Amino acid sequence: xxxxxxxxxxxxxxxxxxxxxxxxxxxxxxxxxxxxxxxxxxxxxxxxxxxxxxxxxxxxxxxxxxxxxxxxxxxxxxxxxxxxxxxxxxxxxxxxxxxxxxxxxxxxxxxxxxxxxxxxxxxxxxxxxxxxxxxxxxxxxxxxxxxxxxxxxxxxxxxxxxxxxxxxxxxxxxxxxxxxxxxxxxxxxxxxxxxxxxxxxxxxxxxxxxxxxxxxxxxxxxxxxxxxxxxxxxxxxxxxxxxxxxxxxxxxxxxxxxxxxxxxxxxxxxxxxx
Amino acid sequence: xxxxxxxxxxxxxxxxxxxxxxxxxxxxxxxxxxxxxxxxxxxxxxxxxxxxxxxxxxxxxxxxxxxxxxxxxxxxxxxxxxxxxxxxxxxxxxxxxxxxxxxxxxxxxxxxxxxxxxxxxxxxxxxxxxxxxxxxxxxxxxxxxxxxxxxxxxxxxxxxxxxxxxxxxxxxxxxxxxxxxxxxxxxxxxxxxxxxxxxxxxxxxxxxxxxxxxxxxxxxxxxxxxxxxxxxxxxxxxxxxxxxxxxxxxxxxxxxxxxxxxxxxxxxxxxxxx
Numbered sequence: 001x002x003x004x005x006x007x008x009x010x011x012x013x014x015x016x017x018x019x020x021x022x023x024x025x026x027x028x029x030x031x032x033x034x035x036x037x038x039x040x041x042x043x044x045x046x047x048x049x050x051x052x053x054x055x056x057x058x059x060x061x062x063x064x065x066x067x068x069x070x071x072x073x074x075x076x077x078x079x080x081x082x083x084x085x086x087x088x089x090x091x092x093x094x095x096x097x098x099x100x101x102x103x104x105x106x107x108x109x110x111x112x113x114x115x116x117x118x119x120x121x122x123x124x125x126x127x128x129x130x131x132x133x134x135x136x137x138x139x140x141x142x143x144x145x146x147x148x149x150x151x152x153x154x155x156x157x158x159x160x161x162x163x164x165x166x167x168x169x170x171x172x173x174x175x176x177x178x179x180x181x182x183x184x185x186x187x188x189x190x191x192x193x194x195x196x197x198x199x200x201x202x203x204x205x206x207x208x209x210x211x212x213x214x215x216x217x218x219x220x221x222x223x224x225x226x227x228x229x230x231x232x233x234x235x236x237x238x239x240x241x242x243x244x245x246x247x248x249x250x251x252x253x254x255x256x257x258x259x260x261x262x263x264x265x266x267x268x269x270x271x272x273x274x
Numbered sequence: 275x276x277x278x279x280x281x282x283x284x285x286x287x288x289x290x291x292x293x294x295x296x297x298x299x300x301x302x303x304x305x306x307x308x309x310x311x312x313x314x315x316x317x318x319x320x321x322x323x324x325x326x327x328x329x330x331x332x333x334x335x336x337x338x339x340x341x342x343x344x345x346x347x348x349x350x351x352x353x354x355x356x357x358x359x360x361x362x363x364x365x366x367x368x369x370x371x372x373x374x375x376x377x378x379x380x381x382x383x384x385x386x387x388x389x390x391x392x393x394x395x396x397x398x399x400x401x402x403x404x405x406x407x408x409x410x411x412x413x414x415x416x417x418x419x420x421x422x423x424x425x426x427x428x429x430x431x432x433x434x435x436x437x438x439x440x441x442x443x444x445x446x447x448x449x450x451x452x453x454x455x456x457x458x459x460x461x462x463x464x465x466x467x468x469x470x471x472x473x474x475x476x477x478x479x480x481x482x483x484x485x486x487x488x489x490x491x492x493x494x495x496x497x498x499x500x501x502x503x504x505x506x507x508x509x510x511x512x513x514x515x516x517x518x519x520x521x522x523x524x525x526x527x528x529x530x531x532x533x534x535x536x537x538x539x540x541x542x543x544x545x546x547x548x
Contacts, residue, residue, distance in 0.1 A: 051325075051326055052325055052326070071354060074353055074354050074357055074358070075349035075350060075353040075354045076349060076353070077353075078352075078353045078356075078357045079348055079349040079350070079351075079352045079353015079354065079356075079357075080345060080348050080349045080353060082352075082353075083348055083352045083353075083374050083376055083377075083422065083430055084348070084430065086374075086376045086377055086424075087376040087424045087428050087429065087430050088428045090376055090379055090424060090426055090428070091426060091427050091428035095378060095379060096377075096378075097373070097377045097378040098374075098376070098377050099371070099372075099377075100357050100360075100372075102357055102360045102361040102364055102372070103357075103360055103370075103371045103372050103373075104369060104370075104371040104415055105364055105369060135413065139409065141378055148357065150360075150361045150364060152364055152365060153365050154361050154362045154364070154365035155361065156357055156358065156361050
């Protein structure tokens with residue numbers, strides 16, 4: 001039986017809240033076993049861009065990464081956020097190391113190609129250096145990964161943190177029983193997006209397909225549109241070897257790990273060939 | 275016979291010049307053997323502070339690191355500069371990993387205590403994690419170290435890059451024959467600070483002491499005052515096990531390594547007990 005590895009992704013709602021971040025890192029540090037923390041951005045990059053007069057362009061909810069924005073996200077994600085998380089984990093006696101995708105060629109990517117939209121310096125993942133991650137984890141070092149990758153030709157690229165968590169989880173599933181945990185502001189996938197008491201505790205692929213379909217009487221699907229890319233990724237991860245995917249609140253990390261909170265995503269009752 | 279390790283320090287004059295940096299990194303990448311690159315800051319942090327309206331306080335030529343300045347140097351040194359150097363080295367087929375002192379508890383420090391001056395978040399080095407460095411070097415990974423350390427209680431601290439290079443070189447000399455190379459804007463230690471043709475090729479401790487003494491007819495010492503802390507550190511490093519210290523120009527890295535350029539600092543003709 002191989003070891004368990006937790007790949008945990010946190011976003012802006014935790015990063016931007018000093019108290020929540022402190023509590024989460026304390027809980028992360030005390031989680032037994034091998035761990036990789038993937039963090040996103042948060043408001044600091046946007047705030048800094050505003051202060052510096054760098055205009056933020058968005059297309060379909062995605063930030064367009066021009067030269068100045070790349071500089072800002074490199075500073076904020078790989079510098080400020082990453083190193084502060086590492087220093088805090090060290091204070092909680094968790095020996096963490098902060099890396100971006102260029103470090104040790106951890107995550108290689110290519111500049112996103114799109115027929116009509118120029119996303120700028122946005123990277124789509126090609127490969128994860130699993131040997132480096134395994135070697136660090138086997139030395140009882142936890143990894144804190146910033147969402148900046150590189151193309152191996154000297155270019156840093158801004159990369160979606162959810163995708164990094166998914167790609168790392170998939171790649172590492174050849175060595176470990178990987179538990180991929182997406183933390184966000186809600187208690188899980190909700191039947192009613194406005195009611196935290198409607199958490200779907202187990203979401204099978206079949207059930208998911210049904211919930212995605214618009215319900216006739218209300219004319220919209222049960223699953224909130226913003227959740228769909230996250231859930232699609234979750235099912236892909238499971239089909240590519242990840243043992244378990246859980247979605248829930250950062251404050252409930254322990255309960256999520258123990259299966260006592262959040263939404264467990266499962267392929268159960270559904271066979272998928274990849 | 276133990277392996278050779280190069281600990282090479284670069285400063286702002288290289289970091290701020292894109293072409294010089296490219297050429298230096300190409301030369302660094304092609305240097306055979308185990309390597310650690312320690313980088314300082316450069317003008318970007320000062321520029322960013324100005325843009326953000328953060329006033330820079332200096333006492334005796336040292337930057338006072340207040341909360342906002344610490345945020346800026348963490349972003350610029352450990353983020354922007356560090357990750358760009360790493361990405362460029364990767365493009366030169368040098369497998370580098372960028373770390374600050376908090377990463378893997380690489381460099382532990384304490385907040386500088388001074389009877390009259392409050393230096394703010396400035397760190398003085400306590401310990402270097404030589405096991406982590408050795409493990410990475412033995413996996414043929416080169417390290418790029420940013421001058422940010424931590425106190426293991428969650429605080430990042432701004433630390434002098436010359437000192438980091440010296441401390442790392444000293445600590446690693448228990449495993450390797452360490453060559454410590456300080457790169458700066460001059461071709462070496464000069465007899466006449468305005469004449470690049472007056473490089474002192476070998477500087478013994480005895481000779482150094484003589485050159486530090488003011489010469490009667492000109493009323494000032496031969497060695498430029500700004501060099502004195504660097505040279506004092508160089509002699510300490512040698513007395514603590516570093517095999518060789520060389521000072522010179524980044525453009526001449528190969529020649530410096532081969533002993534064909536720059537100033538070689540040596541304890542020769544001088545015995546010092548530590």
